[in-house]
Amino acid sequence: MIKLKNKIPKLILVFCLFFLSFVSAQYNYYDLDRDNLEDTLVLEEGILKVRFGNKTSSSFELPEITALINTKIGYTNPYEITVYYSGDKVLYGTINIFYKKDWIIKNVNFYNPCQECKDQNFKILTKNINLPVKEVDPEIFEIDSKGFKSLTFLDNKGIINSYKDPKKLYADLSNYPLLANSFNESTISDFKKKVALSQSNVDVYNNIAYRLTENGNQKVGIDLLQQIIEKYPARIVAYLNLADSYWSIGDKESAIKNYKEYLSLMKSQKKDLNKVPKYVEQRIK
Incomplete structure (x- = not known):
């Protein structure tokens, strides 16, 4: 009994040490000004507030990325702040910031939303900036309706190789409009070779062409639609999309010319003419 009692405190001590080491491993320690004093960080409504260990304070407003509105602090190391930006449909990026007499944006990272890629979190871009926050040109982060203006969202090289199922390509074109900009004559040629047009996939072919044109890449979209019409001249919707x-x-x-062909096929195939968009007849007058 005496030996057992002696062992119990030792077991408790070992457990406590293990627990403390575990908690310590989970603890994000910051020393941004490298003075061997711990700093604390608070992020509120896009403003990052830092209280240095020597009790001085600093704060700055994070760069605004319109499509990535949600921000949170991540952890890389004690001397650097990682801010995660996220939007809808898994699009996200990070900005790394450090302190050296001033707050400096080190780099910006964006991640591939490709559904078919092995690693859906694959980093596709690191843009090194290394400028004080106050000197960073806001256009670096400027976004329009099609996505990032100044940053390459997806690389043209090997883009088609990621897609085994054209339906997934259509889904990504729907979710990430900027993907349309990555298609050029070479890319679409690779797509045609990999996914030959057939009766079984003509619908998704048409949908991909529609998304490409809707997202601003009319040239490639028209190329696909013309191919559909050449092989399936009775496909009504292709004429409407091509005309648009x-x-x-x-x-x-x-x-x-294509609006008229679309109307002609609608009539000859006895389709419901009430489904014809009102703008069609206005445009052919």
Whole structure:
């Protein structure tokens, strides 16, 4: 009994040491000014507030990335702040910031949302900045309706190789409009070779073409739609999408020609004419 009692305190001590080491491992320690005193961070409504260990305070507003509105502090090391930006549909990025007499943005990282890629969190871009926050040009983070203006969202090289299922490509084009900008003549040629147009995939072909044109890449979208019409001349919706694409780039002559063919097929195939968009007849007048 005496030996057992002696062992119990030792077991408790070992457990306590293990627990403390575990808690310590989970604890994010910051020493941003490298003075061997712990600093504390608070992020509130886009303002990052830092209280240095020597009791002085500093704060600055994070760069605004419109499409990535949610921010939180991550942890890389004691001398650097990682801020995570996130939007909807898994799009996210990080900004790394450090302190050296001033707050400096080290780099910006963005991540690939590709559904077919082995690692869906694959980092596709690191843009080194290394400038004080106050000197960073806001256009670096500027975004329009199609995505990031100044940063390459996806690399053209090997983009098609990531997609075994064209339905996933359509889904990504729907979720990430900027992906359309990565398609050029070479890319679409690779796509045609990898995914040959057939009766079984003509619908998704048409949908991909539609998304490409809707997201601003009319040239490649028109290329696909013309291929569909050549192989399946009775496919009604392809004529409508093709006409809309031509209209959007100002080629009204080609647009009207395809609008008329679309209407003709709707009538000859006895489709519901009430489903014809009202703008069609207005445009062919």
